[in-house]
Amino acid sequence: MIDKQGNVPLLLSTIPPNRSQRRLAGWVLAILVIALVVTAPFSRIRLAETAPLLLAYAAAVLFVEVLTAALLLSLFAIQKSRAVLVLSAGYLFSGLLVIPWALTFPGIFTAFGLDAGLQSTAAIAAVRRLSFPVFVLAYAALKDQEDLALWPRASIRTVIAAQVLLIAGLAAGLTWTIIQADQLPTFMVDARDVAPLWRYVPAAAIGLYLVGLVVLWLRRQSTLDLWLMIVLCTLVIEIALLSYLGGGARLSVGWWAGRLYGLASASMVLLVLLSETATLQARLARSIHSERLARESRLTAMEALSASIAHEISQPLASMVTNANAGLRWLDKEIPRIVEAQAALERVVRDGHRARDVVDGIRQLFRKGTQDRTSVDMNSLIKDVLRRSADEARFGRVSVESDLDPNLPLATGSPLQLQQVISNLVANAVDATSAVTGRPRIVRIITRLRASREILVSVEDSGPGIADTLKDRIFEPFFSTKPDGMGMGLMFSRSVVESHGGKLWVEDTVTSGAIFRFTLPCSDWTGASDTELRQ
Ligand code: ADP
Numbered sequence: 001m002i003d004k005q006g007n008v009p010l011l012l013s014t015i016p017p018n019r020s021q022r023r024l025a026g027w028v029l030a031i032l033v034i035a036l037v038v039t040a041p042f043s044r045i046r047l048a049e050t051a052p053l054l055l056a057y058a059a060a061v062l063f064v065e066v067l068t069a070a071l072l073l074s075l076f077a078i079q080k081s082r083a084v085l086v087l088s089a090g091y092l093f094s095g096l097l098v099i100p101w102a103l104t105f106p107g108i109f110t111a112f113g114l115d116a117g118l119q120s121t122a123a124i125a126a127v128r129r130l131s132f133p134v135f136v137l138a139y140a141a142l143k144d145q146e147d148l149a150l151w152p153r154a155s156i157r158t159v160i161a162a163q164v165l166l167i168a169g170l171a172a173g174l175t176w177t178i179i180q181a182d183q184l185p186t187f188m189v190d191a192r193d194v195a196p197l198w199r200y201v202p203a204a205a206i207g208l209y210l211v212g213l214v215v216l217w218l219r220r221q222s223t224l225d226l227w228l229m230i231v232l233c234t235l236v237i238e239i240a241l242l243s244y245l246g247g248g249a250r251l252s253v254g255w256w257a258g259r260l261y262g263l264a265s266a267s268m269v270l271l272v273l274l275s276e277t278a279t280l281q282a283r284l285a286r287s288i289h290s291e292r293l294a295r296e297s298r299l300t301a302m303e304a305l306s307a308s309i310a311h312e313i314s315q316p317l318a319s320m321v322t323n324a325n326a327g328l329r330w331l332d333k334e335i336p337r338i339v340e341a342q343a344a345l346e347r348v349v350r351d352g353h354r355a356r357d358v359v360d361g362i363r364q365l366f367r368k369g370t371q372d373r374t375s376v377d378m379n380s381l382i383k384d385v386l387r388r389s390a391d392e393a394r395f396g397r398v399s400v401e402s403d404l405d406p407n408l409p410l411a412t413g414s415p416l417q418l419q420q421v422i423s424n425l426v427a428n429a430v431d432a433t434s435a436v437t438g439r440p441r442i443v444r445i446i447t448r449l450r451a452s453r454e455i456l457v458s459v460e461d462s463g464p465g466i467a468d469t470l471k472d473r474i475f476e477p478f479f480s481t482k483p484d485g486m487g488m489g490l491m492f493s494r495s496v497v498e499s500h501g502g503k504l505w506v507e508d509t510v511t512s513g514a515i516f517r518f519t520l521p522c523s524d525w526t527g528a529s530d531t532e533l534r535q
Contacts, residue, residue, distance in 0.1 A: 058102030065095030090135025122187035133208035396434030432463030
């Protein structure tokens with residue numbers, strides 16, 4: 001039942017029934033019991049010969065049961081479950097046996113000389129009655145021990161064809177044997193009334209149905225199991241009407257009512273199975289569609305990223321080639337121009353570093369950070385970053401302040417990656433603030449616990465802020481307004497935060513400057529904090 005990736009396929013025979021399915025099944029059962037009670041008083045009334053009705057009934061049963069078998073075979077083709085295969089054999093066998101049952105029914109085709117003898121119809125009915133619950137029991141016994149290896153992909157069609165042929169052959173062979181037999185058990189005293197021996201058949205059938213019900217109840221898991229239980233309940237009701245309440249006489253009201261309730265319920269089960277299959281198919285189609293969309297958008301993102309990477313790397317490479325050629329030319333002169341050649345080589349080195357930085361940035365972006373996830377104290381991570389960037393801040397005459405929530409819970413994540421995120425945001429804030437004149441240069445980093453169990457980190461600066469038109473672009477790869485900027489920092493930071501289950505976004509400050517905020521789910525949240533976000 002489980003595929004190679006460990007997924008259970010979404011099939012009727014694998015998914016458990018939901019509440020509305022259980023409710024519907026309950027209603028079907030209740031309606032059947034009510035119908036039984038209503039019909040019971042009239043069930044001994046005998047009706048006239050109704051040959052066309054009997055044939056129509058037989059045709060309907062054949063149609064419903066063969067269709068159910070086909071539906072189960074298609075389930076088998078996907079799920080490769082032996083249990084479902086056996087169940088479909090049960091339906092097919094029962095459906096096919098209706099043909100000889102109707103054809104041998106006394107009075108139906110007698111006019112055509114097709115009189116098979118008094119006992120044949122009852123013998124076929126007995127085999128049909130008793131075999132179906134045996135197939136259901138085999139289904140129930142097999143259903144938890146699937147062996148996928150038994151059904152190699154190529155042989156599915158063969159298995160289905162072989163089963164259909166086998167069951168058809170069995171039904172035909174059995175019919176022939178019954179019709180040819182000289183001595184059959186005496187089930188009928190005349191064309192309409194049953195003999196005492198017959199009473200063992202419904203009793204045995206009810207016994208088998210009840211055993212089937214108990215086994216299915218104990219091993220119930222799937223929607224299919226639920227509806228099979230309803231089928232068995234219906235069969236119990238049907239046989240009660242046919243054999244007991246109707247006095248065992250053929251073509252009485254009870255006899256007909258039992259047959260018709262059985263048929264109605266079997267068709268209902270078939271309809272439910274069909275509609276469930278259609279629903280599952282629609283769900284599958286939707287999920288394939290959304291998966292395709294996600295793949296396409298992933299591909300677009302990858303294409304955009306690789307185009308930017310190609311662009312970013314080809315630029316320094318082209319510049320390196322130009323400068324290296326220039327260097328060669330300076331050295332090729334009659335009197336080599338060492339100073340110029342040196343300058344050209346320095347540019348080569350600079351561009352080489354730039355290309356390496358691009359590659360490093362990409363490697364950092366795709367480095368797997370999930371394996372080394374531990375509990376992270378964001379406050380101490382921030383203090384660490386601030387300690388390291390102190391020189392830079394001092395150099396830009398930027399004052400870096402922190403307001404860290406002392407009761408901040410731990411986060412779960414990669415300390416290295418989260419440190420890089422903070423360091424990117426602080427470096428950007430310091431860069432932006434260093435250019436400010438005429439107002440204090442301040443970078444403030446704040447941590448808070450939000451009511452929504454998230455840690456919020458804000459990096460606020462008094463820099464020039466970010467124009468509305470750039471607010472989305474700054475997160476694109478290689479977008480930078482700095483002469484030596486790589487434009488990878490924010491993209492990397494956002495992807496790290498998102499991979500940790502958080503969000504990163506930018507806001508304007510009330511006065512001037514930008515606030516970058518990101519959230520992270522906390523690992524040991526136990527309740528609301530009294531240090532909710534004050535802003
Ligand atoms: P880089 O820092 O290499 O340019 P980033 O992805 O970190 O790459 O940033 C992209 C761009 O976003 C920067 O070039 C800058 O224009 C803008 N930016 C980032 N942080 C700030 C900030 N705090 N204030 C103003 N602009 C910012």
